[in-house]
Amino acid sequence: MGLSSSERATRQSALAAQLAFRRALLDVSDSTRRLSGEFSRLQAPGRGLGGGHSVFLRYVDYGARQLRWMEVQLATATRLTTAASQVEDPDMQLALLRLAGPRLEATLLGSLLLSVWLDLLHLADAVCTQHFYSVERMFADLGRWQQRLEPAMTALSSLEPGQVEAAARDVPVLVGHLSSEFTATLQSARKGAESVAKVLVLKEALEALSLLSALKFSLPSVPPSAPALLGVGLVVGGDGVMVGTRLVVSAEWVEMMRHLVRAGVLSFPVVSAAVRIQAGQVMLAQAHGELPRGVREALGDGPEVRGMRVTGRAGAGMNDPPRHHVLPKEFRAWFEKRGFTGELDIDQFCVEMERANHEAIHGGGNWKLGRQWPGEWNRMIMEALHEAEVTAGRMLTRNEVLDIVAGRMKRYGVPMEFTRWRGP
Template identity: 75%
Template sequence: MHRRRASREDETAEGLDNAERVTRQSALAAQLAFRGAVLDVSGSTRRISAELSRLKASGRGIAGVNGVFIPFVDYGAEQLRWIDAQLAATTRLVQAASEVEDPDMQLALLRLAGPRLEAAMMGSLLLAVWLDFLQFADAVLTQHLYSVERLLVGMYRWREMLEPAMTALASQEPGQVEAASQDLPALVGHLTGELATTIETVRKGAENIAKVLVLKEAIEALTMLSAMRFSLPSVPPSAPVLLGMGLSVGSDGVMMGTRIVVSAEWVEMMRHLVRAGLLSLPVVSAAVRIQAGQVMMAQSHDALPRGVREALGDGPEVRAMRQTSRTGAGMNKPPRHHVLPKEFREWFERRGFTGEMDIDQFCVEMEQAHHEAIHGGGDWKLGRTWAGEWNRMIMETLSEAEVTAGRMLTRNEILKIVAERMKVYRLPMNFTRWGG
């Protein structure tokens, strides 16, 4: 009997070890995929930054014409700043997640970084579109192929089309970011169409100029008719390579007829992030449609190729990944509970909870009854007298841990203790930002 009991205990312990190993491997895979996505967006922003600097420093083309087009380059640089700031904050959160032992807390910190990465990813795609317009303006101004006044009016109009989406992406509100992302493929498709139309107009104009130049050369060959020489704008002898190319928008900001191919590795990386709840499926689907070209830009998620949808992990459970409690049903938002008590904000700030790791980032949504239960009932003053009340319990636990350690706890040590208590109290390890 003792041998059978010992055998059952060994099997149970082995099962727990296997489950913990699988959980840790899943968290590690999600973290690696997240880092890969951050590097992918960072590489795109670096290339855009280099191109913006080149355009502004060229001294000709868009940087000429008395500098009237420079504000459009500055607008791109301004948008790049908030994208880089989001990427920097995302990188710090990823680093903080890698330093935490509990795998559930690792995923929770990555979910905090998810909306920031979504905003940066979609912002970089939209900024690549703006870079296409800047490159186009630079080419036609350099070669004097288009009216400066008409181009200036067009640039103002195209910027006005971009601004609402850029403002929503820069808001850091997950709802606004997701809504703007879903509208982005249609916007990019419309802008690409306008740019293609303008390029066709330039091409036809260039053809007419070429015909006039042929006539001019024929007339100049006759010395008797030298008085009939035309005064024409100077253009290069050969037709510009830009004309006749089918422009498309890519994540690299390359406009010379390029197409970004959605690779299997990229789809697999996105699948990990969607499955783990780190990125939302609508945002990833919008990025796929934009990067796959104009054919898919105006299509809905359901119209994506079946293989892409299956690779991303399409299904009811994935679509509802971001829906929690009554919020996903369209009802009133449930209360948000500060996991790290806000009345002890200064205490936590002295231990490293600042910036993107501020205690306002560590809130969880729960039902009203559950929220009142962990605080000892509806009256918080009476609830503080209950030893199991969350705020009292967590602060006593942290204080005792500091006494035992003989020093101030580090941020990671605090998160480890909090993660353990959250599991005991059955609090969801899915943080959301405090909304006031």
């Protein structure tokens, strides 16, 4: 009631982004739960990988360790999403979702890579259990594949937006390489099956293990002798994004990603990587090219979205701009008493500003003199918060603090794009 059309649109957009983010979290959480169950099975004594070959346990443990950081980040992203739903200001809601965005991006791509790793472990389990492949050779293969996987996993677990986006650009190529390795190993195992009966046993073993949870999306590699296939690309159909006649992702997934990309919660390179992986070898071979225009538009990519990602002076290779604590760090203890701890401590609420703007809101280059100005940021924000507590007759909640801060940020023209503090 009483809202203008633009205000209603802003609130509706924030609500749509929240709902989409929750659905995306559930999707990735379902994947990690499945992965957890499979790793537990492979770790089972006497019944695990390769019929209980302890030499392979290090590779199963590696997958389980990667899964743990993903589960932690999913839990953190869930708490940030809950916090976003509890504040009134829609811009602050989106700002909190953007804090959670890199965590979802990292776990989305990480779970896809971990699914590929699980497929490789399943393959090792099948061929070694049936003695179709040398245990020593498989051990070496897994070590080599892990080395290929490690840099991407390290970049994703860092949660640094720049590293996550860089990894996103490389992940489709990595999945394509591992898919080719999978195929080559499977062909070697089939050659090791000397009779038709053994081939059938191998086939049944692979099917029983429900292989290809991730690699099942891989189309056959495009042969050089078939140039007609090189034109195959993604198109948008009524049921979602298609490659040829195969459904890659559903219409619901497309709509969910559209909201999150356009709201600046997820980056388009990450979403693009997920589509390429599920589209298979045809698109993996074009990993550094662009998705077809219709697909990019369907997923929310556009000039205004790309413009949101401009990094200014720092993006041009110059020194990083100052990071301004929106919640004054000299009052850290005051904010901690009001719930700003953990993933919502005050170091999460920093914004990058040009040095001149940063000095301006603090009253000039000399902060001691600046504090004498009533409009100086730290002085102004703390006076507003203390006054609100006096009026309420109680301690403010974290969400009430955020709503007050959001209003002052708009008044001062401070961008509501939070980033973590990187200082000492």
